[in-house]
Amino acid sequence: MFEDLKGNDEVKKLLKRVVSAGRTPQALIFAGPDGIGKKQFALKAAKSFVCVSLTEGLPCGECSACIRSSEFKLPTSGKKEDYLRVYFSSHPDIGMVVPNKNSIYIDAIRDLAAEANFRPYEGRARVFVIDEAEKLGLNQKHAANALLKTLEEPASTTYIFLITSKPSSLLQTIHSRCQMLRFSPVxxxxxxxxxxxxxxxxxxxxxxxxxxxxxxxxxxxxxDAEDYRNRRARLLEALRGLASRKGIPDALRVSNEISTQKGPDDFRESIELIESVVRDLLLLQRGSGENLSHPDLINELSELASVVGRDGPPLWIDEIEDLKSNLRFNLNKKIAADGIFVKIAAAY
CATH class of the missing domain: 1.10.8 (Helicase, Ruva Protein; domain 3)
Structure with a gap:
């Protein structure tokens, strides 16, 4: 059932056990870091309610119902009006709510609540997946409250799966009505x-x-490995320049490159690249060459660590963590990135 998904073997065993026994909870939180397959696990579990060729309670993954249940056409426009409803897969009993940037709108949750009252069209139950469920409460707390009403008294043929990388952002009242599966990094x-x-x-x-x-x-x-190496090399060059007090223009160029990237995750990933390099400097200053994020650059990093003040890396990490915690808000990325390099320059 989950053979093609990587990692989280204990979660696989638990899900297979409850699905095959017909004991899947009606409200489940799939919690864990981004990009580890939580949504794929949820959609696999959803197939058990529509598959027409179950084997020992588990979906076959090959029948028309299983295939259609994974075929979604989700909005990408960024226009609010396109995110106000449930989007169904090619199977009418598997639906999904997705956020627009930082918001899941109350209209989409109201649509889910209305759809949840209908009996299944083809399958044995209807399953609704809420992707990035932590965004229920960021700007639209009414959406989270609206979901509570459905979670409190779900129809016997309704299942709701919440996908989140930040379970602590969900209302405690939502937690109390759901069971949680915790996923680990692969x-x-x-x-x-x-x-x-x-x-x-x-x-x-x-x-x-x-x-x-x-x-x-x-x-x-x-x-892209080549692009990643190039970005990392430019970052190291900027840090070396700051150490010599001659590299502020290089640092600001790197900052501008970081802040003008187009992808929704690019800025966070670039900030995390800076943090990983700084953590390596901290480890090397403490005499540990183990568990480095960039072991292939140990010579360059050791040289840089020798000229960086020992108080610098811990302070920089604190600054980066503060920035990461504020990424949910519409901060000015250019000012934020410049600020990190200014703090780094001041601490040399």
């Missing part, structure tokens, strides 16, 4: 195997992507 070894099997990559590139992905297969698949 091991680097598993990611390397997956990349080598699914992509035309060298072992070195696969290992680099796996290390940079921090347990996220989704992120690993997005990483």
């Amino acid at each position: 091991s680097s070894g598993e990611i390397v195997k997956h990349l080598l099997a699914s992509q035309e990559l060298s072992t070195l590139d696969a290992e680099l992507a796996a290390k940079a992905a921090k347990g996220s297969i989704g992120r690993a698949l997005r990483i």
Whole structure:
């Protein structure tokens, strides 16, 4: 059932057990880091309610119902009016609510509540997946409250799966009405195997992507190894320049590059790249060359660590963590990125 999904073997065993026994909870939170396959696990479990060729209670994954249940056409426009309803897969009993940027709108939850009252059209139950469920409460707390009414008294043929990387952002009243499955990052070894099997990559590139992905297969698949090496080299050059007091223009160029990237996750991933380099400097200053994020750059990092003040890296990490915690808000990325490099320059 979950053979093609990587990692989280204990979650696989638990889900297979409850699904095959027909004891899937009606409200489930799939919680864990981004990009590790939570939504794929949820959609696999959803198939058990529509599959027409169950084997020992588990979906076959090959019948028309199983195939259609995974076929979605989700909005990408960014226009509010396109995110005000449930989007159904090619199967009429499997639906999904998705956020627009930082919001899941109350209209979409109201549509879910209305749809949840209908009996299944083809399957044995209807399943609704709420993606990035932590965004229920960011700007639209009424949406979270509206969901509570459905969670309190769900129809016997309604199942709701919430996908989130930030379970602490969900209302406690939502937690109290759901059971939670906790997912862990996928091991680097598993990611390397997956990349080598699914992509035309060298072992070195696969290992680099796996290390940079921090347990996220989704992120690993997005990483271009050559681009990543180039960005990392420019960052190191900027940090070396700051150490010599001559590299502020280089640092500001890197800052501008970071803040003008187009992808929704690019800014966070660039900030995390800076943080990973700084953590390596901290480890090397403390005499540990183990567990480095960038072991292939140990010579360059050791040289840089020797000229950085020992008080610097801990302060920089605190600044970066503060910035990451504020990414949910519409902050000015250019000012935020410039601020990090200014703080780094001041601490040399």
